[in-house]
Amino acid sequence: MRQMIRKPSLPETLLADDFREEPYWWAAASPKQGDGSAQADLPRKADVAIIGGGITGMVAALDLARAGAEVVVLDAQDIGEGAARRSAGFLGRTLKRSVDWLAHAHGRSHAVQVYRELDAALKGVAALVEAEGIDCHHTLCGRFVAANSPAHFRAMIADLEAMRREVGFDYMVVEKHEQHREIVSDRYFGGAVIPDLGSIHPGLYHEGLVRRAQQAGARLHPFTAVERVQPGEGPKRITTSRGSLTAREVVVATNGYTSRGLGWHARRVIPFRGFIIATEMLPAGLIERVLPRRRTYLDTRINIDFIRPAPDSNRILFGGSTGTPSDTAMPLAATLRDRLVSILPDLGGVRLSRAWTGQCAGTFDFMPHVGKHDGVHFGLGYNFAGIPIGTHFGRLIARRILGRPHTPSVFETSRFPTAPFYSGSPWFVPLAMRYFDWHDKRIAAEHGPGRAVRA
Numbered sequence: 001m002r003q004m005i006r007k008p009s010l011p012e013t014l015l016a017d018d019f020r021e022e023p024y025w026w027a028a029a030s031p032k033q034g035d036g037s038a039q040a041d042l043p044r045k046a047d048v049a050i051i052g053g054g055i056t057g058m059v060a061a062l063d064l065a066r067a068g069a070e071v072v073v074l075d076a077q078d079i080g081e082g083a084a085r086r087s088a089g090f091l092g093r094t095l096k097r098s099v100d101w102l103a104h105a106h107g108r109s110h111a112v113q114v115y116r117e118l119d120a121a122l123k124g125v126a127a128l129v130e131a132e133g134i135d136c137h138h139t140l141c142g143r144f145v146a147a148n149s150p151a152h153f154r155a156m157i158a159d160l161e162a163m164r165r166e167v168g169f170d171y172m173v174v175e176k177h178e179q180h181r182e183i184v185s186d187r188y189f190g191g192a193v194i195p196d197l198g199s200i201h202p203g204l205y206h207e208g209l210v211r212r213a214q215q216a217g218a219r220l221h222p223f224t225a226v227e228r229v230q231p232g233e234g235p236k237r238i239t240t241s242r243g244s245l246t247a248r249e250v251v252v253a254t255n256g257y258t259s260r261g262l263g264w265h266a267r268r269v270i271p272f273r274g275f276i277i278a279t280e281m282l283p284a285g286l287i288e289r290v291l292p293r294r295r296t297y298l299d300t301r302i303n304i305d306f307i308r309p310a311p312d313s314n315r316i317l318f319g320g321s322t323g324t325p326s327d328t329a330m331p332l333a334a335t336l337r338d339r340l341v342s343i344l345p346d347l348g349g350v351r352l353s354r355a356w357t358g359q360c361a362g363t364f365d366f367m368p369h370v371g372k373h374d375g376v377h378f379g380l381g382y383n384f385a386g387i388p389i390g391t392h393f394g395r396l397i398a399r400r401i402l403g404r405p406h407t408p409s410v411f412e413t414s415r416f417p418t419a420p421f422y423s424g425s426p427w428f429v430p431l432a433m434r435y436f437d438w439h440d441k442r443i444a445a446e447h448g449p450g451r452a453v454r455a
């Protein structure tokens with residue numbers, strides 16, 4: 001396994017002895033070279049070729065291989081080196097568009113359908129973990145959404161109330177004077193608890209999927225970059241960095257790592273980076289003191305800060321500064337650490353044990369997309385919430401390929417927008433992030449309508 005231990009831009013005194021620049025999750029679930037077939041020749045043909053061995057790809061591979069299909073998974077990196085084992089492990093019904101916004105733009109029934117499907121995706125993770133017996137710290141810990149201003153608090157409650165009214169999702173209001181029972185911080189202006197949201201160890205979840213897919217017969221080919229897929233119905237020729245093969249069906253499951261060679265898909269996803277740090281091992285009892293309910297925590301801005309306790313050690317994970325144009329986490333580690341301490345002052349002189357980054361994918365309409373284009377299946381554009389939706393899309397794609405009955409997805413539309421001249425280089429992400437910051441400040445000054453909450 002490659003370990004990236006870098007020269008820190010953080011003072012040495014703030015780095016724990018076990019500091020590494022790699023995802024915390026890799027300690028328990030490091031990316032593996034598939035089934036050892038890294039150097040094995042590619043087969044000349046397969047029933048299904050899946051491009052991308054993240055959550056979407058492995059869930060599809062598992063279901064297809066179980067049904068008897070000959071499945072190959074092709075990944076440009078090691079299996080699990082993408083976002084699947086780099087995320088924060090929050091499980092939600094996350095979307096950047098609120099119920100009210102969707103109802104206003106596309107009608108109430110569409111809005112309800114969207115959130116019902118997100119709920120099904122959330123429950124789908126629990127069902128898969130249970131059915132497969134994957135030991136990955138899956139828990140319905142609930143989420144605390146902390147308001148960044150009184151106006152954010154009012155807007156959030158209005159959104160949650162609309163969600164309860166339209167779709168029946170529950171929440172509990174936490175006033176500012178009560179918030180220490182959720183998070184021992186004075187940075188926020190109250191918040192809300194969404195009790196049925198959860199968390200997971202994303203590394204162990206993905207590893208569980210990989211193992212089961214392999215047991216079912218899927219062949220994994222890491223370090224095999226797909227350069228071209230011949231479009232059209234019928235068997236398709238796939239050209240990779242390690243040779244070519246023909247497959248009856250092809251699935252693009254590359255999300256934030258979609259390479260330019262996958263032209264149509266690359267023009268529709270907007271890659272951007274997320275950043276996370278993990279603290280050193282904390283003294284016993286400290287996490288319970290600062291995060292008494294051990295939930296997941298985020299705030300009401302579009303560009304959120306997010307916090308969670310590690311499920312398997314006494315550390316806290318913190319993320320933010322999403323979309324910053326940096327290929328590594330180190331330039332941001334000091335800022336993230338300072339922000340964590342400013343939110344949770346009891347962490348005082350805490351040192352860091354990990355810092356890492358990973359790529360997510362936004363879309364021009366802020367919606368995830370699943371479907372088929374030019375004979376090629378795809379599931380893409382998870383907008384920072386790919387654990388439930390990737391799982392859901394992986395299963396849906398497998399059912400479609402197998403010709404099994406399935407409920408059509410509200411996210412499968414003929415319209416998957418791109419922008420003129422966009423080829424997959426997201427030069428505008430930092431500008432968009434600045435716009436979102438401005439937008440959040442504007443909301444803080446007034447009660448704007450239609451904000452999304454991370455429910």
Ligand SMILES: Cc1cc2nc3c(=O)[nH]c(=O)nc-3n(C[C@H](O)[C@H](O)[C@H](O)COP(=O)(O)OP(=O)(O)OC[C@H]3O[C@@H](n4cnc5c(N)ncnc54)[C@H](O)[C@@H]3O)c2cc1C
Nearest residue numbers: 052054055056076082083084088090226274358385386387
């Ligand atoms: C820092 C961070 C925090 C996040 N937090 C959360 C969270 O709390 N909750 C949540 O639900 N989601 C979260 N996400 C998002 C979630 O991790 C992703 O949406 C999801 O993992 C991406 O989908 P995937 O797993 O299917 O693909 P990925 O794991 O991203 O895998 C895609 C793979 O495609 C491969 N690939 C790309 N192009 C090619 C090619 N041409 N040929 C071969 N292979 C190719 C890549 O090598 C990569 O391994 C987070 C993401 C990041 C980065």
